[in-house]
Amino acid sequence: MRVDPATKYTPFPPVDLPDRRWPSATITRPPIWASVDLRDGNQALVEPMGIERKARMYNALVAMGFKEIEVGFPAASQTDFDFARYLIEHDMVPDDVTLQVLVQAREPLIRRTFEALKGCKRAIVHVYNSTSELQRRVVFGMDRAGIIDIARQGAQLIHTLADETDTEIVYQYSPESFTGTELDFAVDICEAVMDVYQPTPDKRLILNLPSTVEMATPNVYADQIEWFCRHVKNRDSLIISVHPHNDRGTGVAATELALMAGADRVEGTLFGNGERTGNVDIVTLAMNMFTQGVDPGLDCSNMPELVTMSEYCTRLPVHPRHPYAGELVFTAFSGSHQDAINKGLRALRQSNSGVWEVPYLPIDPTDVGRTYEAVIRINSQSGKGGVAHILERDHALQMPRPLQVEFSGVVQHITDESEGEVTAKQLWDIFQQEYLVQHPGDLGLKEYRTVPDTHATDVRLLDAVLTVNDEDRPIHGRGNGPVDAFVDALRTETGMDLTLVNYSEHALGVGANAQAYAYVEMKAEGHAPMYGVGRHSNIVQASLNAILSAVNRVRRLNAAGQSGGARSTQKTKEDAQAARAEVAAQ
Numbered sequence: 344m345r346v347d348p349a350t351k352y353t354p355f356p357p358v359d360l361p362d363r364r365w366p367s368a369t370i371t372r373p374p375i376w377a378s379v380d381l382r383d384g385n386q387a388l389v390e391p392m393g394i395e396r397k398a399r400m401y402n403a404l405v406a407m408g409f410k411e412i413e414v415g416f417p418a419a420s421q422t423d424f425d426f427a428r429y430l431i432e433h434d435m436v437p438d439d440v441t442l443q444v445l446v447q448a449r450e451p452l453i454r455r456t457f458e459a460l461k462g463c464k465r466a467i468v469h470v471y472n473s474t475s476e477l478q479r480r481v482v483f484g485m486d487r488a489g490i491i492d493i494a495r496q497g498a499q500l501i502h503t504l505a506d507e508t509d510t511e512i513v514y515q516y517s518p519e520s521f522t523g524t525e526l527d528f529a530v531d532i533c534e535a536v537m538d539v540y541q542p543t544p545d546k547r548l549i550l551n552l553p554s555t556v557e558m559a560t561p562n563v564y565a566d567q568i569e570w571f572c573r574h575v576k577n578r579d580s581l582i583i584s585v586h587p588h589n590d591r592g593t594g595v596a597a598t599e600l601a602l603m604a605g606a607d608r609v610e611g612t613l614f615g616n617g618e619r620t621g622n623v624d625i626v627t628l629a630m631n632m633f634t635q636g637v638d639p640g641l642d643c644s645n646m647p648e649l650v651t652m653s654e655y656c657t658r659l660p661v662h663p664r665h666p667y668a669g670e671l672v673f674t675a676f677s678g679s680h681q682d683a684i685n686k687g688l689r690a691l692r693q694s695n696s697g698v699w700e701v702p703y704l705p706i707d708p709t710d711v712g713r714t715y716e717a718v719i720r721i722n723s724q725s726g727k728g729g730v731a732h733i734l735e736r737d738h739a740l741q742m743p744r745p746l747q748v749e750f751s752g753v754v755q756h757i758t759d760e761s762e763g764e765v766t767a768k769q770l771w772d773i774f775q776q777e778y779l780v781q782h783p784g785d786l787g788l789k790e791y792r793t794v795p796d797t798h799a800t801d802v803r804l805l806d807a808v809l810t811v812n813d814e815d816r817p818i819h820g821r822g823n824g825p826v827d828a829f830v831d832a833l834r835t836e837t838g839m840d841l842t843l844v845n846y847s848e849h850a851l852g853v854g855a856n857a858q859a860y861a862y863v864e865m866k867a868e869g870h871a872p873m874y875g876v877g878r879h880s881n882i883v884q885a886s887l888n889a890i891l892s893a894v895n896r897v898r899r900l901n902a903a904g905q906s907g908g909a910r911s912t913q914k915t916k917e918d919a920q921a922a923r924a925e926v927a928a929q
């Protein structure tokens with residue numbers, strides 16, 4: 344029987360804040376970022392990190408620009424204790440970076456934490472206890488006063504030990520499970536901790552208000568943060584920090600709204616690793632700011648390296664569709680997207696504006712260390728734009744539009760059959776097979792020469808030698824130029840009524856050895872017009888090769904018609920017809 348959610352779950356009550364201000368706010372500067380990868384991220388791993396993986400991630404976090412890094416829960420495990428010692432003893436903490444350590448508000452754990460910090464110049468001691476109504480009732484069996492007492496005693500001990508150590512201690516307190524805590528009680532317990540620490544605007548206390556479990560829509564978290572900021576005393580002596588989790592999949596949105604609601608600081612992890620559905624993903628937050636023109640102060644410019652590092656350290660994969668970081672997030676397979684991206688990139692190249700404007704690409708992939716190569720990939724969802732983009736990008740082909748249509752039909756047939764992707768290399772192979780390679784039975788051009796007809800003005804005579812299966816065949820023709828004369832010669836040789844419908848060419852590079860491409864559209868009686876492509880350093884020979892390419896394709900089609908085989912050539916006929924129909928309809 345299906346569960347009735349109305350009887351099993353209760354909706355989260357709204358916050359009474361009718362004059363809420365956060366909806367009109369915008370994010371114009373980055374918060375203080377604090378990484379909790381090495382603690383919250385680590386405590387959620389199947390295989391928690393040892394010193395080597397922790398050190399690798401720590402170095403990456405420092406390199407990214409994090410200035411506050413929670414390196415562990417030293418009282419909880421020997422590895423975490425040893426790691427704090429390792430960083431301190433190996434002098435691995437830059438002057439502008441502050442180590443942070445987490446501890447429960449329990450005396451032996453606090454004492455052990457201070458042992459781990461010996462010799463550290465500056466550290467954030469982050470103490471917490473659970474405050475939600477549910478945890479008070481079922482975990483601690485205590486009333487509000489008892490829970491406040493745990494927090495106060497923990498803070499008092501930390502304050503005392505801070506006075507006794509050479510380490511400069513920055514205080515941080517979390518009413519853990521804040522999102523399930525009544526707001527007036529959250530303020531009461533935080534103010535009790537403030538009474539112990541006596542923060543000032545010059546020595547501010549970090550009050551971290553975690554969405555330990557994400558329980559409501561992001562606007563509710565924003566309301567909770569704004570409500571708290573407006574009711575807590577001495578706001579200017581506080582750094583309000585948020586620590587969102589992602590249970591509802593809205594951790595990033597909740598954090599952004601919380602920043603609009605007044606939070607100064609964000610604790611999170613790279614790619615959102617962390618308990619259950621994870622902590623908030625700091626990479627996405629930072630990149631979201633970046634795309635709004637705000638420098639996030641974190642360097643994500645080598646995203647592939649960050650992903651590799653994260654996957655190595657956490658032994659968890661980053662999803663291929665992960666915002667900004669996933670392998671596929673800058674890739675378009677679908678035809679209309681490819682077409683728009685292709686046109687957008689071309690327009691951008693032609694404009695003098697530095698402002699990024701490309702349809703379907705919210706950011707320039709190169710800003711995160713990705714190349715354009717993977718932007719357009721070909722499968723059965725792709726169209727001519729994508730195919731043309733890749734052949735132009737990799738081989739400088741400037742295919743005429745009807746040829747794009749014709750060739751994308753060839754490709755589509757192959758991808759429909761294989762149900763897979765065609766790589767750029769395979770695409771080029773298919774193109775060469777279709778237009779540039781001489782198949783058995785095809786006509787090849789061995790040599791040619793043209794001379795003016797001494798008996799007529801503007802007429803040239805052509806003598807050429809074709810090869811078919813290693814056999815030479817001399818041919819002769821006349822026309823108003825070499826191309827016309829060659830078509831004339833082929834008419835005689837093949838017995839086909841051939842007409843040249845369209846012609847275009849372009850050079851590849853400059854200089855005597857530069858190659859040229861010629862594209863011809865030929866009409867053979869009984870067939871739809873068909874393209875041929877030729878390549879040569881001599882433009883006339885490139886044109887003749889292109890004509891042969893088209894004629895050979897017709898001949899292959901005829902041969903396939905007789906034998907019933909040669910799928911690709913058969914399909915080419917249909918594709919060519921479809922291509923003509925499309926072009927005619929425009």
Ligand SMILES: CC(=O)SCCNC(=O)CCNC(=O)[C@H](O)C(C)(C)COP(=O)(O)OP(=O)(O)OC[C@H]1O[C@@H](n2cnc3c(N)ncnc32)[C@H](O)[C@@H]1OP(=O)(O)O
Binds near residue numbers: 418448452519618
């Ligand atoms: C939301 C978060 O991410 S919070 C951080 C969570 N991270 C971790 O827990 C990872 C590291 N933790 C650990 O390794 C262990 O929990 C330790 C070493 C800290 C403590 O281990 P244990 O002493 O065996 O206690 P355990 O965690 O099983 O149980 C918690 C006990 O501490 C109490 N407790 C929990 N939090 C607090 C707190 N902040 N202050 C005081 N007591 C607390 C519980 O009520 C429970 O008491 P009980 O034994 O009387 O029932």
Ligand SMILES: CC(C)C(=O)C(=O)O
Binds near residue numbers: 471519520551
């Ligand atoms: C320790 C606290 C801040 C925490 O990790 C949480 O509440 O999620």
Ligand SMILES: [Mg+2]
Binds near residue numbers: 553555586588622
């Ligand atoms: Mg957490």
